[in-house]
Amino acid sequence: MHDVLYVTSEMYPFSKTGGLGDVMGALPPAIHAKGAKTAVITPFYGRMNLDGHKLRLVYSDLHVGYPWPDTTAEIYQTDYDGISVYFVSRGEFFDRRHYYNTHYGDYFDNCERFIFFCKAVLKWARMLPSPPAVVHSHDWQSALVPPYLYFERQTDSFWKNTKTVTTIHNLAFQGRFSERLFHESHLPAEAWTMHGAEFYGDLNMLKASIAYSDAVTTVSPSYAKEILGPEFGCGLEGFLNTQSHKLHGILNGADYSIWDPCNDKFLPCCYSAEDTRGKLECKRSMLRDFYMSDQLEDKPVLGFIGRLRGQKGIDLLIDILPRLMKKDVGVIVLGEGDLGYEARLLEFMEEYPGQFCVQVGYTEDLAHGIQAGSDIFLMPSRYEPCGLTQIYALRFGTPPVATAVGGLRDTITPYPASDATGFTFEKPDSDLFYEAVMQAVQAWHDREEWQKMVKRAMRKEFTWDRSAGEYIKLYRELGARL
Numbered sequence: 001m002h003d004v005l006y007v008t009s010e011m012y013p014f015s016k017t018g019g020l021g022d023v024m025g026a027l028p029p030a031i032h033a034k035g036a037k038t039a040v041i042t043p044f045y046g047r048m049n050l051d052g053h054k055l056r057l058v059y060s061d062l063h064v065g066y067p068w069p070d071t072t073a074e075i076y077q078t079d080y081d082g083i084s085v086y087f088v089s090r091g092e093f094f095d096r097r098h099y100y101n102t103h104y105g106d107y108f109d110n111c112e113r114f115i116f117f118c119k120a121v122l123k124w125a126r127m128l129p130s131p132p133a134v135v136h137s138h139d140w141q142s143a144l145v146p147p148y149l150y151f152e153r154q155t156d157s158f159w160k161n162t163k164t165v166t167t168i169h170n171l172a173f174q175g176r177f178s179e180r181l182f183h184e185s186h187l188p189a190e191a192w193t194m195h196g197a198e199f200y201g202d203l204n205m206l207k208a209s210i211a212y213s214d215a216v217t218t219v220s221p222s223y224a225k226e227i228l229g230p231e232f233g234c235g236l237e238g239f240l241n242t243q244s245h246k247l248h249g250i251l252n253g254a255d256y257s258i259w260d261p262c263n264d265k266f267l268p269c270c271y272s273a274e275d276t277r278g279k280l281e282c283k284r285s286m287l288r289d290f291y292m293s294d295q296l297e298d299k300p301v302l303g304f305i306g307r308l309r310g311q312k313g314i315d316l317l318i319d320i321l322p323r324l325m326k327k328d329v330g331v332i333v334l335g336e337g338d339l340g341y342e343a344r345l346l347e348f349m350e351e352y353p354g355q356f357c358v359q360v361g362y363t364e365d366l367a368h369g370i371q372a373g374s375d376i377f378l379m380p381s382r383y384e385p386c387g388l389t390q391i392y393a394l395r396f397g398t399p400p401v402a403t404a405v406g407g408l409r410d411t412i413t414p415y416p417a418s419d420a421t422g423f424t425f426e427k428p429d430s431d432l433f434y435e436a437v438m439q440a441v442q443a444w445h446d447r448e449e450w451q452k453m454v455k456r457a458m459r460k461e462f463t464w465d466r467s468a469g470e471y472i473k474l475y476r477e478l479g480a481r482l
Contacts, residue, residue, distance in 0.1 A: 002084070003036040003482050004028075004475065005132040007121050009114065009141035010099065011042050011085065013049050017099055018307065019252070019388045020139060020169050023219070026255040029081040030468035036475075036482045039132075041121050044076060044087035046095035053078045055087070059127065064120045066186065067112050073120040088120045100141075103339055111177040111203070115185050118144040122152065131158055133480040136165040140175030143209035144185065147197065150212040151188055163478040166213040168206070170385050171227050171234045172311065175205030195242075199235075207236060210243055214478050217248045217471075219386035220407035224249030232383055232406075248474060251410055252386040253464035259371075259392045266368035271397075273458035276451065279372060279397055286373025289366070290332055293354035300444045301330040302437065303374030303398065305367050305389050306381075308337030308345070308360075313380030313403065318344055319430040320437070325352050329441060332374065333358040334366055371396040376440045382428045384408045391462050394421055397454040401436045403428055411462060415443060421457040 010016055012025030024040060032038040059075040074089040088094075093113040101107060122145060125132065137145045146164035153159040182192060182203035191197045197208035210216050218224040226232040228241055240247065257263075261279070262272045268285045271278030280297075287296055302324070306312040317333070318341065324331060333345055333356075345358040359366060371377070377393035379402035386407030390400040394411070402408040404424040412422040423440045425432040444450050475482055 002039040004134045006040045007142040008138045030464035039084040041086040043094045044089035114141040140206040143205040147208045147212040163480045164213045166209040167217045221249035223385045223406040250470045253467040254391045266365045273455045282372035290357040296330040300375045303370040304333045304378040308341040316380040320434040394457040397458045
């Protein structure tokens, strides 16, 4: 029935907190377009976008048996871009305002919520007429699916030919919880080992998935190498080196049906690499939307979109903002996260009215507007497994200034190369970041050369068709019959 079953905690357009949602909205349809019958299963959240999608109940009272013996789930289904999307419903776990956490921290029962989700996925999949050829889990929230399937495979011939893949979107989030929750998870005692789910006396859900999957992927080639060392390994580098034989780096793609100024429903004016004149009208519109000074129309405007957390380097931007404000540029920030960062940025907006603006939160229309209206895009990330916003920025003709890490290194050709598409600096340091931004600002003033860079950036292709081809190749190398 399904060749490839994707298991994920979020999927655009239904649910999204960041890149994972975007990836899962684009990769499964791309795999399906290559001839593999594809499905996705994800939680049924209380706060979910269902506009234009009709749900139908396909299974009620599915016995899950966790965290209590009589616990059940309901399974709903809808169609999206040619594939079936299934939703695991259990109100007390998923009918909440946020997916994983509030400003005060993670939900106290996140481990139970997503153990329940993983067990429900396999209980439902076991009801299918035939097993999937591949079950592909993403990040820690779906990470126990491969271990459960690994041990089920030993006693249930239904799973004997099913291969498992785990994708690490961000190694910093591993799903680490107390030993007690392992013993309640129904994983066998033999999984409680330094080679399995145990990590310094705790349950580590992502580590378990790496241990028991047939293959592990990261979302860029550079990140696959970086996580083998202590700087980016997040404590798992030693274990990952023992598993490096099954580690693959496959670069994410961009969904150009959504993120392309040629056909963007959120923009006041479309434009392309062949005719970039509409970008100026997008800049004017953005300046009006954010109540910025009209004088910035003829000056460089810098955009930042991302979580307001240390990983994204928002503190580096905060450090250099006073210097930037003296350089006759504009800066616009869109995002939410650490309350301290939010408060400091709001203070800056009062100090520099018309020159700096922050919008706390995230909406698709504002994100598209900033990508199109900004001249330069800022990504001072401390680490970046892949990054999608810099790929979007390239397509929107907004050369990025980024740290040379992970997927940023794999997607940006740094100035002053003749084929440059952006600017990079070697490590997350405020002074290095400021120097790179000033280099970009200086380059912007050479209008003729800048336009050449803009057009080179817009012509770069990071398609999901390419990424899907690499995933199909990996599935087949594992022996999956697709």
